[in-house]
């Protein structure tokens with residue numbers, strides 16, 4: 001059984017400050033490593049704990065990376081602490097519910113390769129999700145060993161934001177943990193996002209020193225149990241934590257207006273000064289964004305992608321709002337039907 005200090009697990013004053021006085025002695029903080037259908041597994045400073053959930057909490061509400069309070073003797077999860085960050089996907093259009101991918105991430109490694117996979121629009125989509133969640137994005141450009149000109153990819157990636165961290169690397173090289181150490185040190189938590197084949201598994205293995213992506217699931221299968229999400233928390237050789245996130249390949253955007261503005265700061269800042277509040281930045285008089293293009297401050301291709309992503313986000317946000325409204329009304333209808341039902345007694 002691995003025993004780690006709370007600091008090593010990523011504990012911080014942000015979580016500590018949420019504890020009530022009576023919880024300090026009675027309950028043990030634990031960091032969620034895997035989520036199963038009816039129970040979760042957490043790491044704590046007294047070892048690995050298998051926990052069942054107290055009434056009122058469902059496993060759907062618990063995410064890998066979450067900090068929880070538990071009563072270790074009874075193997076009970078009592079309370080989920082507020083998250084520093086949460087990475088969600090907004091694909092549950094029928095219910096309007098967001099699906100939690102990972103909790104309390106510090107950094108999202110947005111992975112692409114120095115080849116045809118490199119696609120600014122896709123990178124910007126991930127950047128918007130990371131910015132919206134206040135997670136630091138770092139763009140990793142793999143297969144730098146397979147191109148004559150990795151710098152041209154680095155330059156293109158850097159042009160997708162301000163002060164954006166971009167690292168070109170060979171995912172198969174032994175230097176990966178050292179190169180990524182600034183984000184993978186003690187207590188820091190990261191996840192990898194990117195298309196199939198860009199080297200996420202190769203990087204995860206390099207960072208954890210093993211078969212990170214498959215290990216947890218296999219161990220679990222051997223005991224005849226299955227993880228619900230397939231996601232888990234893995235210790236990295238440099239002292240940080242990696243959450244593997246299957247399902248982070250292609251992501252729709254919804255309710256991330258802030259993240260989109262943060263991804264295109266040069267455009268959103270100018271847009272705020274356009275003459276008309278609902279300016280479409282096309283041929284309206286007094287459009288500061290078009291003036292920015294004329295002055296060479298704004299890349300017209302970025303503007304096209306900004307508009308497209310905004311449009312997708314607005315449509316998805318609207319669909320989700322309608323779904324939420326429907327499920328709220330449906331809930332009310334069920335409640336009133338139950339109330340009206342004549343009793344047989």
Ligand SMILES: Nc1nc2c(ncn2[C@@H]2O[C@H](COP(=O)(O)OP(=O)(O)OP(=O)(O)O)[C@@H](O)[C@H]2O)c(=O)[nH]1
Pocket residue numbers: 142143144145146169170171172194195196197198199200201202203
């Ligand atoms: N030369 C070189 N090969 C790489 C690099 N990164 C990944 N590869 C190779 O590319 C292939 C795909 O890498 P994976 O790590 O499986 O990619 P993935 O992103 O996990 O793919 P999925 O599991 O489909 O999501 C493997 O054959 C790797 O060895 C790199 O930086 N340089």
Ligand SMILES: [Zn+2]
Pocket residue numbers: 271274275279280281282284286287288289290
């Ligand atoms: Zn405008």
